[in-house]
Amino acid sequence: MSILTKYILKKYLLHFTIVLMSLQLFFVGMDFLQNTKNLPSSANLQLLYLMYNSFFTLTLTLPLSLVFGWILTLVIFVRNNELVAFSSLGAKRFNIYFPVVLTSLGLLIVLILIQMTPLAYSYEQKKKILDGNYFTNTKSDIFLKYDDNFIYFKKLLPLKKEAEDIHIYRVKDKDIIETIIAKKAYFQNDKWYVVDAKIIKKPSKLTFEDSKLEVRHEKFLNTLDGFKPKILDNVYEERSTFSILDAISAFDLFSKQDVNTSKIRSAIYYELVIPFFILPLIMLIFVFTSYNRRFFNIGSFTSFSIFATLVIWGVFFMLHKFSNSGVLIPEFSLLLPMFTWFIISYFIYRKKNGI
Numbered sequence: 001m002s003i004l005t006k007y008i009l010k011k012y013l014l015h016f017t018i019v020l021m022s023l024q025l026f027f028v029g030m031d032f033l034q035n036t037k038n039l040p041s042s043a044n045l046q047l048l049y050l051m052y053n054s055f056f057t058l059t060l061t062l063p064l065s066l067v068f069g070w071i072l073t074l075v076i077f078v079r080n081n082e083l084v085a086f087s088s089l090g091a092k093r094f095n096i097y098f099p100v101v102l103t104s105l106g107l108l109i110v111l112i113l114i115q116m117t118p119l120a121y122s123y124e125q126k127k128k129i130l131d132g133n134y135f136t137n138t139k140s141d142i143f144l145k146y147d148d149n150f151i152y153f154k155k156l157l158p159l160k161k162e163a164e165d166i167h168i169y170r171v172k173d174k175d176i177i178e179t180i181i182a183k184k185a186y187f188q189n190d191k192w193y194v195v196d197a198k199i200i201k202k203p204s205k206l207t208f209e210d211s212k213l214e215v216r217h218e219k220f221l222n223t224l225d226g227f228k229p230k231i232l233d234n235v236y237e238e239r240s241t242f243s244i245l246d247a248i249s250a251f252d253l254f255s256k257q258d259v260n261t262s263k264i265r266s267a268i269y270y271e272l273v274i275p276f277f278i279l280p281l282i283m284l285i286f287v288f289t290s291y292n293r294r295f296f297n298i299g300s301f302t303s304f305s306i307f308a309t310l311v312i313w314g315v316f317f318m319l320h321k322f323s324n325s326g327v328l329i330p331e332f333s334l335l336l337p338m339f340t341w342f343i344i345s346y347f348i349y350r351k352k353n354g355i
Contacts, residue, residue: 016069052126120243161187280345
């Protein structure tokens, strides 16, 4: 790594850190002040609320801070005539912005790795604290399809990985052929185990003389392989989040059941792909920067760059909400616009540089 690259990255990371901390303090602080009356009196729960809220807002503030930190760095470079000095030393445009792009890429990958951990559920956890339900978590009246079974859970306890009042209806050719009833089931070894199950089997052919219900009891019965309680917990929430790993697992399970997976695909694309929208922005902001301070309106440049960043982020956020609600297909509302954004940025870059 050259001395010039080290110097640029040192300045950029300093400004990025300042912007990130400022945005975090603003969003987390404002949220805390607005909800302080509704928070529990326990200091531990309040600290947990701040921690979860910090991780939740990080998914928003980190990508924006990468761009805003770069804008701030460029403004200081222009005001101090440092870009002219870099050019005098023989540095090309690519040598100036490319290390910043690589650094931003690395930080975005770290953010994605965080989204693969339980911290991806920070919004859900902070909401539980705010609602006074941090130590209790139940879902009621869940009805789902799995292979040829329709399964009803009266109560689901995702944290304990248990369910109560289970009814499983096995269907063949639109006819219920078997019913399993139990008071309790638990999730272990990637399977659901139904305890003390009562199994009622209906004969395939009904006749007046021979037809009778077959009733038997099973101590343990396993079903719903791989269907994690956390997936069940989030699928039935109006506003829910997934960790990337749970989202992939849910997508695999639901796609096998011919269930609509648009909400899950939207979550996967939004967490894995959309954060990278800032990479073309970093490149475009630099190519529109003038080396000469005398002929460069710093105020207009800063205002337009920040405004353009917020507009582009807002468009992708809006498209995510549309696809999450099922209004648009995620591939067309997220992947296609993202691909189009990269293509447009590439052509703007080539035209600006006269390539």
